[in-house]
Amino acid sequence: MIGHNTLIVLLGCAALGGASGVVGGFALLRGRALLADAIGHAALPGVVAASLIVAAFGGSARSLGPLLLGAALSGWLGLLALRALTASGRIRQDAAIGVVLSAFYALGTVGLSIAQAMPNAAQAGLSHFILGQAATLTESDAILAGALALGCIGVVAALFQPLRALCFDEAFARSQGLPVRLLDLVLLALLLAVCVAGLPAVGLLLVVALLIVPAAAARLVTQGLPALLALAGALGAAAGAAGALISTRFENIPTGAAVVLVGLVGFGAAVTWSRR
Amino acid sequence: MSEQVNSYSAISKRAFLALPCFALPARAQAVRRVALATTGMIGDLVRGVAGPAVVVDTLIGEGVDPHLFRPTRNDTARILRADALFYNGHRLEGRMNDLLERASAQGKPALAVAESVPRSRLRQHEDYPDAADPHLWMDPMLWAETLPAIAATLGHLLGVTPSPAATQAILARLDDYAREVLAPIPAEKRLLVTAHDAFAYFGLRYQFQVKSIQGLSTEAEASLARIEAMVRLIVERRLPALFTETSVPDRAVRALVEGVAARGHRVVLGGTLFSDSMGRPGTYRGTYEGMMDHNITTISRALGGNAPERGLNGRL
């Protein structure tokens, strides 16, 4: 008999894991896997700023909505900064990611230091955004996660053919008159949405794992893109559910970490399977 | 020394005369001593004992969690500059240990308030074998046991030991009030559920079972296993109320309310308690007396006691 809280956390993490797996599949193929890491780290100043603003207006620092909005905005700024750095072609993407990631995270840490000196800022549990707080997902959090998962999967399904063409051969897709820039933006927006949604669950340090690990595992053992996406989604969802259940049995394992560890076990299995 | 006095009188006679004059020891000082306390609870206590002879500043502000507090360069300078230092000890200021030890070794009067009480009177810290549970202020009488050491330290600072009698009286009055308004609560309802483990001493003195979701430190994430266990306990006992805390995120408590509701029992948020930090400075709840008055009254009213709505002094 599963308790209510466990069920909520299980469903929420499963939904997030599933959406992350599917979107992560495309991100992986597009060479954008590390962007998830950049977004996660870039979200920190946004979360802190949002909590400071909410506190300044006398609002309750507890509600997740403004914090996630702040995370999304600064995550988006991070992506823009990345684009600006790589536009000239003189800075490679991996270097640019390192720069943006550390700059934003450092800014966020300064913000945390300022925030901690303000009354009731601790209420927002800002430090929990770093490692996640999946165990305390509420029903509304889970519903939001479910809606997000459905939305992401819906978008991916609706745009499956052009997204596949974009990821495989962008130049060809452009020559066919596909709105390549728009499609790329849609993909980035999906990536941002899934990263930001994953913050309360696994924290910004691990959100990249939720996106990459199921997709990387699926890539090893599938042929054909629909199979890859389906398996990545299934693995992500399974990791979410199993992680939640494991953290019910063992008090010392934070839920977010359990989810990622299960995902890594799945990855290990995929590596073994693909070698036989 | 005499050159100092000459230069002071050279500055301004009026300024000099405006300063309070006390029977101070041999060093002619024109300004009051500054004692720095880490938490507001300690600051309030020291201020009560020291009186106007000393300026008492507080480092960690209202609503800020001392477990997580990381000092900035400014904070470090204040600590090292202060004439006397009062901190809690037993790992409450978890991120400042090295700094506090360094400041104590400077030679100025310094006191780890919680460590001045004999270890036998204290609970063991759950996570650190060498430390005790640091939340002494939750029990007014235990908190009162730190007064002699505080007075002695202030004596080293000022040359004359002030009397803690007035403060002792306030704490004793709080204790009487608590015992009176908590008495009517029946045995099975004497369960205090909060976000983190700050209320153990309160529970010991006033016979409450104390359970928290996050354990002793606010840093760790609440665990799902613990939440489920708490849900079962609350439903079993049909507990009427849970409590949130001002300086600790309350996501966990809210998750608990939901889980309990799913099992058909309605538990409410009985109120927000002050655990590791007091209320706004300058208000009643910004004093130790006000903070404890608020806590006792809130707990009593939520669990079936007979505390008046406006508390001990009618000031809530």
Place this chain on the structure above:
Amino acid sequence: MNPPFAVEGLNVSYAGRPALTNVTWAAAPGLTAILGPNGAGKSTLLKAALGLIPSDSGKARFFGQSLEQARSRVAYLPQRASVDWDFPASALDVVAMARLPRMRWWGSVPRAEREAARVALDSVGLVEFADRQIGRLSGGQQQRVFLARALAQGADLFLMDEPLAAVDAVTEQTILAVLHSLVEEGKTVLMVHHDLSLIAAHFDHVLILAEHVVAAGPVAESFTEASIAAAFGGLPGRA
């Protein structure tokens, strides 16, 4: 009658150095080879006309229209497709991507389009490999898959950048056969070719470039020793 491909006053430079100077040329139907030494601007001509690289000035017309208008009638086969060969796609999947403008965006590829892709694969002799992952094909087979993709577009004009470079003999023969059958259907093929062999035997027209037009016209008239020398530089000792 609009020529299938025409450029007028095309000037292109890379980092300040001229790559193409004032190129004006119109293609005739049939098979045309674009020749020239290294750096002559052969690939540049195609890429600039297709808008893949910026040009300083000039226009390009496809069947008398701009590229946006005539897009569905133009197919481009680049020199080396920069794709991830580990991409989870079969040869058929890749060729079917050419049918995208005719398909709905969601769901799987419709049967009619899969058939068209299969026909294209057949014409390059790869229909047995339809379900093989592209990463498991040889270099020549991969090249043929991309040719099949270009064929599947249903275009009337084919621009190809060195499709015969570094392929095995079988692939070379297959590709040439495909090109001839395209011409027989009335399509136009412009092909950048890396060397001077095969010209006389297979091509109808040539365009010889050396940053500018050196010679253009039917093979018999324009593919001469003089024009080759003018483009590639004369032998030592000759004027």
